[in-house]
Amino acid sequence: MGPSEHDTSGRDRGGLARPPPWPVILAILLAAVVAVTAASFLALRRATLAQERLIDVEAAALAAARAAEAASQARSRLAHEAFLAPTPESLGAAEGAYAAVAERLLHLRPLAHSEEERALLFRIAHGQRQALSIWRELVDARIRGDRLDRLAALYAERNQPIRDELDLEYAQLADMHERELARGREEAAGVGRAARLGLLGAALVALAAGVAMLLLLRRSLRALVESELRYRDTFEHAAVGIANVALDGRWLSVNPRFEEILGYQEAELRGRTFADVTHPDDVGEAFELGQRLIRGDAAVAGVEKRYVRKDGRTTWVNLTVSLVRNGDGTPRHFISAAEPIDARRAVEEELRDAVRARDEFLHIASHELRTPLTSLGLQLDGLRSSLSRSGPLDPERLEAKADAARRQVRRLGALVAELLDVSRLADGEVPVEAEEGDLVATARAVTERFAPDAARVRSALRLVAPDSVRARFDPVRVEQALTHVVANALKYGAGKPVDVVVQRDGGTARVLVRDRGIGIDPDARERIFGRFERAVSSRHYGGLGLGLFLARRIVEAHGGRIAVVSAPGEGATFAVELPVAGPPERVAAGA
Numbered sequence: 003m004g005p006s007e008h009d010t011s012g013r014d015r016g017g018l019a020r021p022p023p024w025p026v027i028l029a030i031l032l033a034a035v036v037a038v039t040a041a042s043f044l045a046l047r048r049a050t051l052a053q054e055r056l057i058d059v060e061a062a063a064l065a066a067a068r069a070a071e072a073a074s075q076a077r078s079r080l081a082h083e084a085f086l087a088p089t090p091e092s093l094g095a096a097e098g099a100y101a102a103v104a105e106r107l108l109h110l111r112p113l114a115h116s117e118e119e120r121a122l123l124f125r126i127a128h129g130q131r132q133a134l135s136i137w138r139e140l141v142d143a144r145i146r147g148d149r150l151d152r153l154a155a156l157y158a159e160r161n162q163p164i165r166d167e168l169d170l171e172y173a174q175l176a177d178m179h180e181r182e183l184a185r186g187r188e189e190a191a192g193v194g195r196a197a198r199l200g201l202l203g204a205a206l207v208a209l210a211a212g213v214a215m216l217l218l219l220r221r222s223l224r225a226l227v228e229s230e231l232r233y234r235d236t237f238e239h240a241a242v243g244i245a246n247v248a249l250d251g252r253w254l255s256v257n258p259r260f261e262e263i264l265g266y267q268e269a270e271l272r273g274r275t276f277a278d279v280t281h282p283d284d285v286g287e288a289f290e291l292g293q294r295l296i297r298g299d300a301a302v303a304g305v306e307k308r309y310v311r312k313d314g315r316t317t318w319v320n321l322t323v324s325l326v327r328n329g330d331g332t333p334r335h336f337i338s339a340a341e342p343i344d345a346r347r348a349v350e351e352e353l354r355d356a357v358r359a360r361d362e363f364l365h366i367a368s369h370e371l372r373t374p375l376t377s378l379g380l381q382l383d384g385l386r387s388s389l390s391r392s393g394p395l396d397p398e399r400l401e402a403k404a405d406a407a408r409r410q411v412r413r414l415g416a417l418v419a420e421l422l423d424v425s426r427l428a429d430g431e432v433p434v435e436a437e438e439g440d441l442v443a444t445a446r447a448v449t450e451r452f453a454p455d456a457a458r459v460r461s462a463l464r465l466v467a468p469d470s471v472r473a474r475f476d477p478v479r480v481e482q483a484l485t486h487v488v489a490n491a492l493k494y495g496a497g498k499p500v501d502v503v504v505q506r507d508g509g510t511a512r513v514l515v516r517d518r519g520i521g522i523d524p525d526a527r528e529r530i531f532g533r534f535e536r537a538v539s540s541r542h543y544g545g546l547g548l549g550l551f552l553a554r555r556i557v558e559a560h561g562g563r564i565a566v567v568s569a570p571g572e573g574a575t576f577a578v579e580l581p582v583a584g585p586p587e588r589v590a591a592g593a
Contacts, residue, residue, distance in 0.1 A: 474584025486549035
């Protein structure tokens, strides 16, 4: 009988041999191996890309967010200082800080991942603009002279809610990036697990697939190594100091920039804690900052603090600190980012010094202007009393009172002239109209004009000069400069002789003003030529502290120089040197 329908001889009904099922199974298995291998490779590749995104993008975004928050805090401080003392320098610094915050926010926009984050950035930018508008409005009111206490209350009432809202929004922004970092870690971990299972299955199915998978894995590992190298490059070459600090304050690792800031090598710091290199006055605040992060009061905290370098010098930094936690939420270590701010602190100190100098000048100016006015009033009251008496008038007495009144008027006029001169000459070039003249004649006019003043202080004012010293100079300006120098010599000359010596040495004309008075300390010889500066207390000697400043500006405008040789108790000799050929052409033309 023929073969039945269920014959298992390996042939079909037509007598043709059926292909064995193993090649198909093997082909399916091979395809599965290839698919699993390819899927594993792609999974590893996704894990690599996730790690790269975590390091390159999110780290940059988080750093930018922290930098924007730090810039906003700096802006708030500078704006408050400018509001209290609205000088051109402080206002410029505050405006610059607002611009810096806006620029950092612009850098954050391309890094936003969601509409929520973009909306948050928009709210932050809107808040910054509101704060700027309020600040400008109140500063304008401050400049117009509105009461400071009322403006300060308005400033706190209108600006503090915006400041609090900005702080909350910056914290939300940092929290978003922290969540993005956590999500990236979870994604990378999940993909990695899937890839490992795929590799294991592929290895069990076929050795060839395993070998191929190992080759692909090596390529992926190379990519991971390169990514790690990029991370190390970012750490090693960052523009700010970055350090990992243990919970007990020990230094775990620092980048080269942090080494430059502290002056220590990383190996030296590992045997120390942060408190060992922190200024003693700042240790408590820095410790409290770390405790706030551990308690969870803030995700990121910042403070301006001082470090003590290895060479003993103190350096200021803007320190931003965050806390790294384990998966269960327990603290692991701190990450600190330090940006040196010595230059900014120096500018702030200069601004404070300028404010103090302004206040001192206003005090001195008010006193100096009030003194001749008071004396003038007394002299006029005396004249009025003499004129109202019955009987003959005493002409000599009336003339003496009139002369005294004229002296006070001249003194008041001289003070006003000094103020006008410093306002004209302090910031721009001194206009000089040079002409051929006799320096001896100019010096003689000054000494003759000061003869009555010298007589009053019982000082002999002597001119020692040849018949003539010809030179090109502005006679009005030079007489003004010599007036200040001679007045200074009579004021501090202690009633002793004052000599005015005119010389010519080659192409240089020189005027020496020598007194035998109290002298000048070595550390004050250069300072006395500054604006509103003096070598002694204003309580003992009057004046605005402008005479020598104006004299130097005038002499330097002629292309000359002024210097002093002195010692305490031995008098002082001021040397005014002018080029005989005249001032440089640009200055002479009044350019």
